[in-house]
Amino acid sequence: MATTSTTPPASAAYIKALRVGEGFDLLALDPRSTPGFDGDKAAGEKALAALGDRLAELQERLYAESKAGGTRSMLLIIQGMDTSGKGGVMRHVVGAFDPQGVDITSFKAPTAEEKKHPFLWRIRNALPTAGQIGVFDRSHYEDVLIVRVHDLVPQSEWSGRYAQINDFEAEVVASGTTVVKVMLHISSDEQKERLSERLERPDKHWKFNPGDLDERAHWADYQEAYQAAVERCSTDGAPWFVVPADRKWYARLAVMNLVLEHLEALDLQWPTADFDVEAEKRRLATMP
């Protein structure tokens, strides 16, 4: 199996456990499993909370590097069926990042303006700048997921997009952006329960849309489209990671660890001062 372009550290347990490689079979992956972690929910929540300090330092180093002229950045892409927990990952994982260094873009159905452009146009416009962690809540993969399931463009068109995506991502990686692509993988039964909860609780009604059930009716087609996407677009430079997500606590812990392991692989260093530190100390000391 191919390795990632940046060498993950020996401790990169989640990268190893969740990476999509040759022969990957989505239907064979148990959405209730917890690869790379053998504790229970309480232990998982404790483990997630304990990662905050490491994250804070790594993210600050990435940001600091850019202030000293560095060009590296990170892009975290989150995909998954409705109710798979994308919002929870945003709140509990991305919410743990320093908000000054993160930018979430949520991709909805393309606007009239966006439709005038090639499908990657709006994606390019949302790429992270140096030092930042960009986060995509859905992404260009919708252009080979919902678009494929409903033939929103002819098959002759969407079938060419896998290669276009691979070329595009290779270019993004070459420009200095570490790309981390995550699919949150839930079971049909779990989705049924989560949709049911949204219908039972008045404070969750606003999250429900009757269209969610129309989409659910295409469950098998979506699984097939996801299988094709992660299989055809898991490249050396930008591999896919499929995270079992029936247990929300595990999915959050796994995504956080994937981010941390990729940040660690960057071997980020504090920039050295580009001014005379001792001279500035003396100058400050003489000020009132």
Next chain:
Amino acid sequence: MATTSTTPPASAAYIKALRVGEGFDLLALDPRSTPGFDGDKAAGEKALAALGDRLAELQERLYAESKAGGTRSMLLIIQGMDTSGKGGVMRHVVGAFDPQGVDITSFKAPTAEEKKHPFLWRIRNALPTAGQIGVFDRSHYEDVLIVRVHDLVPQSEWSGRYAQINDFEAEVVASGTTVVKVMLHISSDEQKERLSERLERPDKHWKFNPGDLDERAHWADYQEAYQAAVERCSTDGAPWFVVPADRKWYARLAVMNLVLEHLEALDLQWPTADFDVEAEKRRLATMP
């Protein structure tokens, strides 16, 4: 003294304690004081952590309201001298918000493009959309602060900006945005200590710029410019709040409470379902 346009709840202790009213004197406000809170640092940090659940629910209600067609939003403006703790407020207060509902804009020296437009142009472009909490790290107030201190435009020009700002903010408030303007108020001694720490610690060197000392030399001019700004632009619809900030823990607690009190004043309700809940339950139940 005038009251805010939305009536703060009886519990709005921080709004009452920190609001800039008639006769406000910046130089008379002790930067080490803790208005509205009589505990120590440990108690303050505990109090801040305890506010998370209330914040999460209020922010989600604001977001949900917009999904049901509501147009309200919030804009939090943070101003303060270098090292006054703006970054810490972003990390520890704004960092506690759901990142899906928040958008930070950090205003630097205007770009060539921005300079071609009136000073409020880039501000308008960054206003929050419905359901969002926009956060400004520095703002249009720099156009009556650094610009005034260094006469970057003629006095005849900057002196007219106070009225322009008041008109602009009145328009923003009328459009449904609650504006919360906060100045973090530190002492000159405290700044000296914080700059000194940045020089002592190699992992903080990247935060230091020799220009910071050039600005420090204008301390008194900046205090005068801040006094003018908060005095002339504390309006009924968009009052200023000056937060003593020599104690970082207090400043964070105060800003969080100011946000919460303003959110509570909005009396946010969960939207009611715009679909037949029982029919959707039956439909879901029949699905595999």
